Amino acid sequence: MRRLTLLAAAATAAACAGRATVPTTPMTRPQAASPEPTTLRYATGAGRYRVEGLTHSEQEVMGNTTAFDLNTTVLVSTVASEEAANLNLAITIDSIAVSGTAPNADAQSFAAARGRTFRALFTPAGGPVSVRSPDSTNAVFEQLARGFHEFLPALPPGPISAGATWSDTVSQAVPNPGGEGTTTVQSQRQHRILGWETRDSVRALHIATTAAITMSGSGSVQGQPIELSGTGTSTMDRFVSAVGVYLGATQTDSTNITVNVLSVGITVPVRQTQRTTVTRLP
Numbered sequence: 001m002r003r004l005t006l007l008a009a010a011a012t013a014a015a016c017a018g019r020a021t022v023p024t025t026p027m028t029r030p031q032a033a034s035p036e037p038t039t040l041r042y043a044t045g046a047g048r049y050r051v052e053g054l055t056h057s058e059q060e061v062m063g064n065t066t067a068f069d070l071n072t073t074v075l076v077s078t079v080a081s082e083e084a085a086n087l088n089l090a091i092t093i094d095s096i097a098v099s100g101t102a103p104n105a106d107a108q109s110f111a112a113a114r115g116r117t118f119r120a121l122f123t124p125a126g127g128p129v130s131v132r133s134p135d136s137t138n139a140v141f142e143q144l145a146r147g148f149h150e151f152l153p154a155l156p157p158g159p160i161s162a163g164a165t166w167s168d169t170v171s172q173a174v175p176n177p178g179g180e181g182t183t184t185v186q187s188q189r190q191h192r193i194l195g196w197e198t199r200d201s202v203r204a205l206h207i208a209t210t211a212a213i214t215m216s217g218s219g220s221v222q223g224q225p226i227e228l229s230g231t232g233t234s235t236m237d238r239f240v241s242a243v244g245v246y247l248g249a250t251q252t253d254s255t256n257i258t259v260n261v262l263s264v265g266i267t268v269p270v271r272q273t274q275r276t277t278v279t280r281l282p
Helices: 107-111 139-148
Strands: 045-061 064-083 086-100 117-122 128-132 165-175 179-199 202-221 224-241 246-261 266-281
Touching: 045 246, 086 107, 107 139, 117 139, 128 139, 139 165, 179 224, 202 246
Parallel strands: none
Antiparallel strands: 045 064, 045 266, 064 086, 086 117, 117 128, 165 179, 179 202, 202 224, 224 246, 246 266
């Protein structure tokens, strides 16, 4: 999803030039600049990213199991600018490719997003504030906008130290695909700093996140009233450089959903796994 030339509170030490005189006391060695800041925040800048997703789902109806697969590859250009005390991130879709057998995956509808710009507002620490699609009446654009809501990794709210943890909760109302009504998806997330490591030849902060997912909703699909509930888990590994550049991420989700078709008394179990990879491009 996920360019930015982003900021961290890190100083770059400059070497001091001495005068050409004979010292009367031993010379002091210049102090090396610390490549790893103690706090980290996003700033303005631009970049490009490739976002790849693979979704596999299975649903069982009256003993018969049907499997679906969906593959997506999206290239985006991003520009971040200041907006009051927040960060306004403009995300333009350069290209988008969709393939697979998943229902409601209309490749032409997704292709219409090429060249369009989505705008997401984040706090300087990467907390999502809002997201806007270029056309709020377009269901596909709204679906893409919800994905960009979590584009930036959440940064630690306090001083950076290996092993530090913090938690938050993210909740979204998602329209039921192919029908009416909404499903509320809530993720209770635990973040942990694993430390600094070398990634793409630069020092990067490794942030690992696990989440417990719950969902519930109601509505109708093909005219049939339904109720939906489910649980799941998510694991994320995200990387941000010492100067605040978002370097990429991997994420794996697994959910088990139960759909009750109320008018005929049928229960449809749905199992779904999803893997997403974000790569920063040169």
